[in-house]
Amino acid sequence: LFYILILAFIDIAMDKVESNSTGVFHALDIITMNEKVLKGANVSFHCRFPNEEKLNLTKYTFYLCKDGTCIAMRKWGGESGVTFSIKNVTRYDSGNYSCVYSGQKRALEEVTVPMGNPFIFLQILDNDNDGMKWKTTKQVFPSFVVVSVLCALGSIAVLSVAMALLITLFKHMKTLKMEPGSVY
Known part of the structure; x- marks a missing residue:
């Protein structure tokens, strides 16, 4: 129980502030109007x-x-806070966004985001209705699949018709065969 309390205390402390040799960074609230936006739109984040x-x-x-x-x-x-904007967003702008502040100005690569910092997941959608691309496909079944299915159903009459169609198709394909040296 003692160890659980210590771990909980450390977790709560890490949510507020994480420090390193470059400074202390504090968590901020982050707000945006839309978490799902269309590609090419502008997005603003308000950090407070x-x-x-x-x-x-x-x-x-x-x-x-x-x-x-x-x-x-x-x-x-x-x-009350600061607003950051991203113009003409692309799919590469999708991700988890968060804000921190410090009393000291640091280079971006020196900033450490506290664990458990509030964030917003921004999703960039394609310019269609719902961000999904729909593709229609046409599936063609070979004749032998139809014959097999009909045979499995026990329909001998339909199987006979299918076989007759296959024989007719085979004869028709044979008559279309060109001789070597023919002009196309």
Whole structure:
């Protein structure tokens, strides 16, 4: 029980802040109007302090991260949060987006996303109705499959007709055979 409590405490602490030699990064709430958008559209993410919590620092840097890697940064100017935009999205923009902030400005590659950070999964759809591509196929069954199925059903009369059709088809194909040296 003691070990479970310690693990739970560590997990809760990691949800809030993760630090390393480059600085301390705090989780932010992330909001977007649509989590599914069409290819070519513009997407905006609004990153804000959780529960309107603000520390006594006057300068913050907000970071937008995709799949755990930070891709953009913006200085905070005192408003409720910061908005990041991605224009003309492609399928490569699909992924998990999250936001973090720090009192110190760091290079994007130095930013560490806390474990358990809130995220939004953005899905980019093709420009059709539902993002799925439908393909219609025509399947042609060979005559022997039809004959086998009919035989299995015990329909001798239909089997006779099918055999007659096959024989006629065979004779017709034989008459179409060209002799060597014929002009086409």
